[in-house]
Amino acid sequence: MFRFRFEGGSGVPPYLQLVQQVERAVRLGELRAGDRLPTVKEVAAGMVINPNTVLKAYRELEHRGLAKGRPGKGTFVEREFTGLDEEKRAELRAGLTEWLTTARRAGMDPDDIAALVSAALHDLREENP
Amino acid sequence: MFRFRFEGGSGVPPYLQLVQQVERAVRLGELRAGDRLPTVKEVAAGMVINPNTVLKAYRELEHRGLAKGRPGKGTFVEREFTGLDEEKRAELRAGLTEWLTTARRAGMDPDDIAALVSAALHDLREENP
Amino acid sequence: MFRFRFEGGSGVPPYLQLVQQVERAVRLGELRAGDRLPTVKEVAAGMVINPNTVLKAYRELEHRGLAKGRPGKGTFVEREFTGLDEEKRAELRAGLTEWLTTARRAGMDPDDIAALVSAALHDLREENP
Amino acid sequence: MFRFRFEGGSGVPPYLQLVQQVERAVRLGELRAGDRLPTVKEVAAGMVINPNTVLKAYRELEHRGLAKGRPGKGTFVEREFTGLDEEKRAELRAGLTEWLTTARRAGMDPDDIAALVSAALHDLREENP
DNA sequence: GTGGTCTAGACCACA
DNA sequence: GTGGTCTAGACCACT
Known part of the structure; x- marks a missing residue:
């Protein structure tokens, strides 16, 4: 559930x-x-x-x-985003988790990481409007 | 400014x-x-x-x-988070950007990516309370 | 209320x-x-x-x-200053009221008294920083 | 000065x-x-x-x-409040200081004392409008 | 009906 | 001219 x-x-x-x-x-x-x-x-x-x-x-x-x-x-x-297949998604998620671990080990706290991610996402949206 | x-x-x-x-x-x-x-x-x-x-x-x-x-x-x-040095931060950011590019190429749109990132961040916070 | x-x-x-x-x-x-x-x-x-x-x-x-x-x-x-018990506080307040009455009877008007009290409080704060 | x-x-x-x-x-x-x-x-x-x-x-x-x-x-x-003579005032002030010391020893911090004094002064003004 | 946000515009305190 | 306070009134979120 x-x-x-x-x-x-x-x-x-x-x-x-x-x-x-x-x-x-x-x-x-x-x-x-x-x-x-x-x-x-x-x-x-x-x-x-x-x-x-x-x-x-x-x-x-x-x-x-x-x-x-x-x-x-x-x-x-009702709806279903027919996006990536499960395997591909898991792969991507693993890559992201790896990056997060690196950031964490470098000494960033979760809020710092969130700030960095937020900025990067914002840049991404600007490049792909 | x-x-x-x-x-x-x-x-x-x-x-x-x-x-x-x-x-x-x-x-x-x-x-x-x-x-x-x-x-x-x-x-x-x-x-x-x-x-x-x-x-x-x-x-x-x-x-x-x-x-x-x-x-x-x-x-x-007033305040200053004296976190990472500039070099380290740039390095991390580059890694993140790389991951974003991969995700984008795999066919995820920015909102999909944001959802995935948001979920990963949430997991991170739960593991590091 | x-x-x-x-x-x-x-x-x-x-x-x-x-x-x-x-x-x-x-x-x-x-x-x-x-x-x-x-x-x-x-x-x-x-x-x-x-x-x-x-x-x-x-x-x-x-x-x-x-x-x-x-x-x-x-x-x-939300908060509660768990300072003095009711009895102690009432006792102190009675002492203060007594002093105020004395000052009043000596001919000071409320503003004079306020000035005197304010000065005394200021001294107190300087002694107990 | x-x-x-x-x-x-x-x-x-x-x-x-x-x-x-x-x-x-x-x-x-x-x-x-x-x-x-x-x-x-x-x-x-x-x-x-x-x-x-x-x-x-x-x-x-x-x-x-x-x-x-x-x-x-x-x-x-320019002006001079011709209030109490010096002696009388010193006497009153001494009484006030004594009270403050008592309050302090009873465990009130300066802000608590200020709150109590403020309330008492307010009552005084209401009784002597 | 309660607190919370936003807008619009007046006026004050400070440099 | 800059931040800060107050007013007036609309609209939203929550119970």
Whole structure:
């Protein structure tokens, strides 16, 4: 079952964090079309937030075409990013993890690394608009 | 002179984006103690936002001990993360860029990459609490 | 419910007066962790000031770790100076009140007394840095 | 020669602090009619502030009838609060110092004491409007 | 209905 | 001209 989590200091409103996590999981292939998301009640209880906040996130997912609620049954993932095959993705991820380990050993703390990664990603987006 | 920019769809409130960008730049060594940030009015004009929004960001930076406003003079960076030396950082960055290029060539779009990176960073933080 | 008040001619900006009053009340044990502060709107209406001014005070209290806003619920005191017990404090306060009465009877007006007290407090701080 | 000082976290604007300190000193008999205040340049240099700020304070003192600038000669105290005689005042001050020592020994830190004193003074003013 | 963000514009304190 | 405070009012996120 898919699990949500909160990033504390990010400033992103809770309902959006839920949305972004589903989107990210779909992009990573962790969630596939037809998978069932946890119920509103489960999420609300598990994360100690108001059920309405979860509902808002699920509504937003519907709006984006990423999920669909089937009354009485639950909410299900609708779309599937047919990106890389599993093997290729694992390979890339391994490379990234290796880089992270190097950075960590060089003395960067996770926030430093996040800053560096964020800057590099920003450059990437500028080069590939 | 330091330059700000906005990420549109992130959901992070504008004033927080300014704060995070300064913090990131300090972590990356792009801003050092004593450096002057652009004036409130310059930022407000340049980014087409209200001066009060900028002021709020600068006040938050002050609260975090990262900057200090000197009335009549401007706002100045206070702290300096004396992390890695320039050479080491450049080396790491190069490695990261290389990985990004590989991922890009493998067919991932920037959002896919961001998702993968985000997941890896999350794992990193969990392993290094 | 905690009540705010304004000192007119002090020159201290209104939002800071609110902050200082909460801090003082916490130090005096009048406010304890978990106590709910009046809502932004109540304060704004009661003191005839703008809600944003109150909000700014509450945000500053949050920065100082003295209070925490819970959206939809209100703002709550976070910290508690576990200083003297109630009895000891009352005893000291009685002694102070006695001294004040003496000073008053000797012909000092409140402003004179405030000046004397302020000087004595300043000396105290210099001796106990 | 009279000396100024700054209270950091009070929130009172610098020029007002200067004004209040002269007023307080006059009330305490530390400054008497005819006493010469330090020159604008001396104050500005000694406190590392802009001469204009000092000028504004001296202008405000003139406005309140507490001091008078004599061009080319300096600024001089004009008024004198003919309050208590020296002996009586010393006696009262001794009593206050004694109380402060008691409070200090009871374990209150200067800020706690200031909070208590502030509350007592406020009560005093309410009883003697 | 609660706190939080943003905008718009006036005014003040400081250099 | 620079940062800082206050006001007024709109809109959003959360309970």
